[in-house]
Amino acid sequence: MRITLLAATLAAARTRPTALRAALRRRGGDVVETASASCKLSPGRAEELASLNEREHAAECIKVEGEAWSGDLEPEGEIPATDKFAIPDWYLPDLDAELRNNGDVEIHVTRTPLFSQEECQHVIAMADEHANNAGGWGKIPAGRYDVHGGWVKDIVGVKEWFDDMLRTRLYPCLRGLFPNAAGDGSSLRVQSAYLFKYTAETGAATDVHVDSGLLSFTIALNEPEAYDGGGTWFESVDKLVEMPQGHVTFRPGHVRHQGRPLTRGTRYMIGGFIMREDVVEHGRRSIERGVAALGGAVAEANFAAASGESTGVPPEQLAIDALEHAVQVCPRVASAQLNLGTARQRIDDAAGAEVCFQAASTLSPRDPAAFFGRGQCLRELGRRQEAEPLFQEASSLDELDADAAYMAALSASERGDFGSELRWLERALKADPKHAKSLVNRAVLYGEAGDLDNELACNRKAVEANPQSALAANALASCLGMRGMVDESLAVFARVLDGAGWGDAEELARAQKLHGVVTRMKAKQGASSG
Numbered sequence: 001m002r003i004t005l006l007a008a009t010l011a012a013a014r015t016r017p018t019a020l021r022a023a024l025r026r027r028g029g030d031v032v033e034t035a036s037a038s039c040k041l042s043p044g045r046a047e048e049l050a051s052l053n054e055r056e057h058a059a060e061c062i063k064v065e066g067e068a069w070s071g072d073l074e075p076e077g078e079i080p081a082t083d084k085f086a087i088p089d090w091y092l093p094d095l096d097a098e099l100r101n102n103g104d105v106e107i108h109v110t111r112t113p114l115f116s117q118e119e120c121q122h123v124i125a126m127a128d129e130h131a132n133n134a135g136g137w138g139k140i141p142a143g144r145y146d147v148h149g150g151w152v153k154d155i156v157g158v159k160e161w162f163d164d165m166l167r168t169r170l171y172p173c174l175r176g177l178f179p180n181a182a183g184d185g186s187s188l189r190v191q192s193a194y195l196f197k198y199t200a201e202t203g204a205a206t207d208v209h210v211d212s213g214l215l216s217f218t219i220a221l222n223e224p225e226a227y228d229g230g231g232t233w234f235e236s237v238d239k240l241v242e243m244p245q246g247h248v249t250f251r252p253g254h255v256r257h258q259g260r261p262l263t264r265g266t267r268y269m270i271g272g273f274i275m276r277e278d279v280v281e282h283g284r285r286s287i288e289r290g291v292a293a294l295g296g297a298v299a300e301a302n303f304a305a306a307s308g309e310s311t312g313v314p315p316e317q318l319a320i321d322a323l324e325h326a327v328q329v330c331p332r333v334a335s336a337q338l339n340l341g342t343a344r345q346r347i348d349d350a351a352g353a354e355v356c357f358q359a360a361s362t363l364s365p366r367d368p369a370a371f372f373g374r375g376q377c378l379r380e381l382g383r384r385q386e387a388e389p390l391f392q393e394a395s396s397l398d399e400l401d402a403d404a405a406y407m408a409a410l411s412a413s414e415r416g417d418f419g420s421e422l423r424w425l426e427r428a429l430k431a432d433p434k435h436a437k438s439l440v441n442r443a444v445l446y447g448e449a450g451d452l453d454n455e456l457a458c459n460r461k462a463v464e465a466n467p468q469s470a471l472a473a474n475a476l477a478s479c480l481g482m483r484g485m486v487d488e489s490l491a492v493f494a495r496v497l498d499g500a501g502w503g504d505a506e507e508l509a510r511a512q513k514l515h516g517v518v519t520r521m522k523a524k525q526g527a528s529s530g
């Protein structure tokens with residue numbers, strides 16, 4: 001009988017991980033203005049950050065000198081006809097007015113190839129040979145993916161070809177298509193240029209991101225028959241651009257896009273990020289400075305992080321300052337607002353972060369990170385009901401985001417809607433079959449349905465997939481205790497208690513308490529069988 005009571009204690013410990021905080025109220029008004037007005041950067045600090053940007057720009061211009069061709073363009077450079085589409089309601093951090101044509105942010109895709117088949121094949125052959133000589137392809141990080149590739153400046157033969165093409169075709173196209181932003185073309189500079197080799201197995205995609213520069217181009221080096229999937233996807237208009245070999249896309253750099261996942265074959269492309277020697281991109285540089293100070297662990301994964309000049313300011317503060325500066329410079333740029341939200345979350349300013357995420361989701365309504373971040377803040381602020389649809393939205397926008405689906409599941413379970421909880425947990429586990437919290441809560445649902453074998457199996461899977469998760473270990477140990485498998489249960493609890501460093505205070509206290517419960521249970525078992 002005592003054993004049953006102890007088991008009930010363990011069953012009560014079958015809890016879902018949650019976090020409850022006090023409630024606060026929000027203010028109304030235009031969301032972007034509200035977020036911008038929340039910035040308290042002093043004019044002196046703004047000036048310091050601006051001069052940091054100027055120095056960084058000057059240093060970068062020196063660095064890229066010689067990495068790629070620059071100077072006067074071929075006067076008669078040919079400009080191909082393009083198909084164009086607009087990105088409505090989108091704002092650029094720098095030269096926003098100049099980068100528009102008739103008020104629109106435009107993406108141009110060539111109608112006829114800019115490069116011949118022979119040219120493209122030759123470029124690929126040189127790149128493959130370079131990789132062979134180097135003992136394999138390098139990897140360029142692109143968010144959660146590592147794409148095989150290399151910097152154009154380092155690839156023998158390709159660099160020389162690329163330099164020639166900048167002068168005769170690529171820069172003349174930018175000058176023709178974006179006349180107000182490119183000027184006569186002589187001040188255009190390659191911030192970076194890379195050659196990607198996507199395969200289904202290695203670095204099949206990039207995350208959705210913005211590029212580092214005023215303008216970008218993407219060159220399709222091989223024929224689309226060589227692969228399935230791929231192409232460039234433009235998030236805010238949900239449009240996929242798939243180009244035949246030799247075609248090129250020209251566009252403002254700061255438009256969210258993704259190299260779509262490849263499911264078969266190989267896709268070669270060249271990407272170029274273009275800046276201007278005579279324009280300091282204060283908006284972009286402050287955003288990148290903030291992102292770099294946050295350790296890059298934010299949604300906007302630019303390939304080239306800002307070159308961090310040491311300032312002696314702690315990283316959290318530098319992030320806040322730089323991103324408040326960015327919001328001052330370009331309040332309608334979603335990535336400035338989003339990253340400021342992330343920076344404020346880091347210093348536990350949920351109310352300050354929430355207004356930024358709300359602005360970001362208004363400015364970039366298909367960016368899952370803005371919804372997820374706002375949902376987290378609203379929970380912190382005690383507004384769980386408002387948070388739930390935001391997690392659902394984030395999960396719908398990114399089916400690979402297990403955290404978003406998990407948070408939607410948690411929200412449903414808090415309302416007692418276990419049917420919805422199950423559906424969202426299944427979605428989370430489809431996105432990430434190893435997601436510890438989802439596995440633990442899936443086990444809870446099995447247990448509540450009386451399916452004890454699957455409850456145990458699910459908890460075992462959680463621990464196997466996450467050997468360092470105290471949450472999973474505690475769940476498994478409790479489950480084992482409930483099933484009377486006390487020795488194994490005690491061993492798992494002991495692992496949590498010994499495992500210095502993995503497990504927060506809450507999980508450690510839980511392990512301690514439940515270890516005691518199971519120890520008493522074992523004593524009772526011994527007494528009743530002895």
Ligand SMILES: O=C(O)CCC(=O)C(=O)O
Nearest residue numbers: 211218231232258259271
């Ligand atoms: O693979 C693609 O089409 C896009 C790659 C990319 O992010 C870029 O060119 O900036």
Ligand SMILES: [Fe+2]
Nearest residue numbers: 209210211271
């Ligand atoms: Fe890109």
